[in-house]
Amino acid sequence: MKNIKRTLFSIVTSASLFMGYACKLETTNKKEPLLAQAIQPKVEKDNKQYVKIALLLDTSNSMDGLMNQAKAQLWDIVNEFTYAKCGNESRPELQIALYEYGNDDLSSREGHIRQVLGFSKDLDEISEKLFSLTTNGGEEFCGQVINTSLRQLDWGKNADDLKLIFIAGNEPFTQGKLDYRDATAQAKENDVVVNTIFCGNFDQGINTNWKDGAQRTGGDYMAIDHNQEIAYVATPYDDAIMKLNQKLNGTYIAYGSIGQSKLAAQTMQDSNAFEMEEAVAVKRAVSKSSRLYKNSTWDLVDAAEEDSEVIEQLKEDELPEVLKGKSKKEIKEFIATKKAERMKVQEEIQSLNTKREVFIAEQQQNQKGELENAMIKAIRKQAERRNYSWE
Incomplete structure (x- = not known):
């Protein structure tokens, strides 16, 4: 590298x-x-930290x-x-x-x-x-x-x-x-x-x-x-994490007017990270497997998890090609399948990253x-x- x-x-x-x-x-x-009187922040409407x-x-x-x-x-x-x-x-x-x-x-x-x-x-x-x-x-x-x-x-x-x-x-x-x-x-x-x-x-x-x-x-x-x-320290787990990252990308279901452009942006940022260094791309993949990587504005898996009513409100022209003509029940089943796939891949990435961090700590030290x-x-x-x- x-x-x-x-x-x-x-x-x-x-x-x-x-x-x-x-x-x-x-x-x-x-x-x-x-x-500081010009600062007029909005009051948080939720209990999130x-x-x-x-x-x-x-x-x-x-x-x-x-x-x-x-x-x-x-x-x-x-x-x-x-x-x-x-x-x-x-x-x-x-x-x-x-x-x-x-x-x-x-x-x-x-x-x-x-x-x-x-x-x-x-x-x-x-x-x-x-x-x-x-x-x-x-x-x-x-x-x-x-x-x-x-x-x-x-x-x-x-x-x-x-x-x-x-x-x-x-x-x-x-x-x-x-x-x-x-x-x-x-x-x-x-x-x-x-x-x-x-x-x-x-x-x-x-x-x-x-x-x-x-x-x-x-x-x-x-x-x-x-x-x-x-x-950067290369580890025996990097290649496996990058392969899982590709599987992770395959679990996203782009919808709405911005879906396809945001899906393309996801791939572009993967590429930008890899262009800098493979280790940076690995770190990004780990971030994508975390709870902080959420895309409910364009991905149906995250959107349905955040609000189940989204599926009921979807219009035909907002659906990706793979879901057009499907019933609400079929759409929900498809999303559930992708969600299960995503959770499995995310868990695998996190598990490999735990081993990766141990390896880096041993090799890199100070x-x-x-x-x-x-x-x-x-x-x-x-x-x-x-x-x-x-x-």
């Missing part, structure tokens, strides 16, 4: 955010500060390595939260948003900032947007992009949700008209933790205020070599990328302080 550059997003937060238990599904009414992660990526000329690692490490983030459990025994939902900043191709009137994707749980869409990013020189306004993400995104009102910003770049944190101290104060008032990743020398990042930017919200500062090349180790450690640290556990 070919080597690629690896960079990863780490998650750490402060004790001030973790007083008491999280995952209690309680809401609080807090007075909004003047700077959310992990909300906003990635703010510098896409200036020097950040090609960062882009590559964001593409590769998406699946590590997903897989880490697959088995997370709240203190009330519920499973958290994962949502990821994406911004780019510091790119000359972006509007100067908007501060060279663009929301690439709002909070989404559609893992194929998140991957697609990451792969669409390109780099070009520009001015990097950290305070402004933090402020923009706080203002535009729906962070929700649940005080027990895990709300995180990861901002990565290599220019002084002080650039731009909007003071980063005001932006981080806004984040803290809204229970959002800002974690900073300086792509360069550790002391240089401190001297250019990246560490201060994180500490003001109880977040974590780190400096990484975003151009570091890491050799040879993982510096940021990967920090990210996994930080995820556990932060989530456990909010009463999360893993099983």
Whole structure:
């Protein structure tokens, strides 16, 4: 397998955010500060627990390595939260948003900032947007992009949700008209933790205020070599997982106006991951076998599991060719068969991945990328302080 550059997003937060238990599904009414009054998130209409992660990526000329690692490490983030459990025994939902900043191709009137994707749980869409990013020189306004993400995104009102910003770049944190101290104060008032990743020398990042930017919200500062090349460990289980991934794809029943295009997107993101590295494709396959990979908007198996009434409401022109002309009973039987096939394949992938992880741990030991180790450690640290556990 070919080597690629690896960079990863780490998650750490402060004790001030973790007083008491999280995952209690309680809401609080807090007075909004003047700077944050533009934030008007929707009130959650369900009792789900959310992990909300906003990635703010510098896409200036020097950040090609960062882009590559964001593409590769998406699946590590997903897989880490697959088995997370709240203190009330519920499973958290994962949502990821994406911004780019510091790119000359972006509007100067908007501060060279663009929301690439709002909070989404559609893992194929998140991957697609990451792969669409390109780099070009520009001015990097950290305070402004933090402020923009706080203002535009729906962070929700649940005080027990895990709300995180990861901002990565290599220019002084002080650039731009909007003071980063005001932006981080806004984040803290809204229970959002800002974690900073300086792509360069550790002391240089401190001297250019990246560490201060994180500490003001109880977040974590780190400096990484975003151009570091890491050799992935091939395992005896990779080929079997990739074959099972093909079987898994065969259990999806595309329906509606977007069904076929989303099915094609699924295959395209498989290909994008494999183009980077086979190990990345394996990680994606593992993510696809998890509870976090759901596609109810275009797949009948997931749609019927979420709402059984969907089948009754389907129109003939919304059905795939294989189900046209079938009775409701026949359609339900077909979906049930595909669901059983999917569950079996997912269990097989998860079982093989358990063995794969043991093999990697034995072969790799401490040879993982510096940021990967920090990210996994930080995820556990932060989530456990909010009463999360893993099983």
